[in-house]
Amino acid sequence: MEMQDIVFSHNVCDDLDKKLASAGYDKLFILTDENTSRLCYGRLSGCRTAAEACRIVIPASDVHKNIESLTQVWDELSRNGATRKSLLINLGGGMVTDLGGFAASTFKRGIRFINIPTTLLAMVDASVGGKTGINFAGLKNEIGVFSNALTVVIDTAFLTSLDSGNMKSGYAEMVKHGLISTVSHWAQLMDFDISRPDMTRLQELVRMSIEVKQQVVIQDPTEKALRKALNFGHTLGHAFESLALEKHRPALHGYAVAWGMIGELYMSHVRKHFPSTTMRQTIHFIKDHYGTFPLDCKEYDRIYELMTHDKKNADGKIYCTLLNDIGDVALNEVLDKEHVFEMLDFIREC
Numbered sequence: 001m002e003m004q005d006i007v008f009s010h011n012v013c014d015d016l017d018k019k020l021a022s023a024g025y026d027k028l029f030i031l032t033d034e035n036t037s038r039l040c041y042g043r044l045s046g047c048r049t050a051a052e053a054c055r056i057v058i059p060a061s062d063v064h065k066n067i068e069s070l071t072q073v074w075d076e077l078s079r080n081g082a083t084r085k086s087l088l089i090n091l092g093g094g095m096v097t098d099l100g101g102f103a104a105s106t107f108k109r110g111i112r113f114i115n116i117p118t119t120l121l122a123m124v125d126a127s128v129g130g131k132t133g134i135n136f137a138g139l140k141n142e143i144g145v146f147s148n149a150l151t152v153v154i155d156t157a158f159l160t161s162l163d164s165g166n167m168k169s170g171y172a173e174m175v176k177h178g179l180i181s182t183v184s185h186w187a188q189l190m191d192f193d194i195s196r197p198d199m200t201r202l203q204e205l206v207r208m209s210i211e212v213k214q215q216v217v218i219q220d221p222t223e224k225a226l227r228k229a230l231n232f233g234h235t236l237g238h239a240f241e242s243l244a245l246e247k248h249r250p251a252l253h254g255y256a257v258a259w260g261m262i263g264e265l266y267m268s269h270v271r272k273h274f275p276s277t278t279m280r281q282t283i284h285f286i287k288d289h290y291g292t293f294p295l296d297c298k299e300y301d302r303i304y305e306l307m308t309h310d311k312k313n314a315d316g317k318i319y320c321t322l323l324n325d326i327g328d329v330a331l332n333e334v335l336d337k338e339h340v341f342e343m344l345d346f347i348r349e350c
């Protein structure tokens with residue numbers, strides 16, 4: 001897989017028009033969900049190229065990242081005469097870029113697509129790195145393919161319509177990128193106030209974050225080894241996310257990852273001697289901005305069970321990414337029930 005083409009843009013229309021002019025296509029489609037149709041499409045409506053595009057609008061939110069929405073996209077591409085030379089622009093958060101990328105990658109065995117992420121989470125994570133897919137049979141991202149967007153256009157101006165919760169949700173993935181890269185990167189993230197973000201500074205931090213992800217993905221595009229570094233905080237985080245959903249108090253993905261990072265930082269400290277000062281500083285930052293996951297010890301067994309369903313597991317064991325230090329990852333660390341309970345005790349106590 002080649003290095004993903006990324007455009008850091010200050011004028012999404014100019015950059016999109018330029019990319020499209022050199023891409024060559026016969027028909028253009030723009031996919032949005034109902035939210036990005038309302039809140040973000042306006043930024044594209046002035047683009048020369050967007051004016052000619054056929055629009056596809058799917059229902060918003062992760063519950064619609066499913067086979068029905070996927071069928072809708074295939075159906076509208078088909079009914080509106082898309083060919084193998086057509087191009088799909090995915091304008092939205094991770095739900096739109098994941099589903100749209102999958103729809104494009106499978107339509108007529110694959111048409112090209114451009115991602116224009118509109119949330120912080122999609123900018124620093126979902127839209128970059130070639131993971132596409134949908135949820136299926138109650139499992140997140142169960143069906144999908146690795147397929148790179150032709151280009152990803154990052155314009156942080158879209159973030160002006162993003163609420164604070166979703167800003168912080170995306171920032172958790174940036175903190176993770178800091179932890180797996182360098183002390184200097186991590187320290188800059190700890191110094192930044194994501195609750196009252198300075199947008200100019202955030203733009204630079206977004207660029208740094210995407211660079212970290214790109215460097216990992218180029219070395220291991222299909223997650224055989226190093227890409228598992230990007231799962232730091234997610235083994236426990238996904239279980240928190242699922243539990244929150246079961247209890248009808250859904251948590252934003254990044255919040256669950258932030259709480260997951262507390263447990264996995266602790267386990268990194270216990271098992272891999274991750275420095276306690278760095279652990280404490282990061283946990284302090286997380287607690288300040290994300291609060292804590294409301295956890296009852298009666299839920300420990302369910303959390304453990306949810307962790308056993310993680311698709312990264314093998315041979316009936318839970319595999320987790322830990323850290324020896326900032327930028328020094330320990331892949332494929334096996335967690336047993338005692339480790340999980342110890343992490344949960346730590347989270348409850350701190």
Ligand code: GLY
Nearest residue numbers: 125129131227230
């Ligand atoms: N979100 C983790 C990855 O792209 O591998």
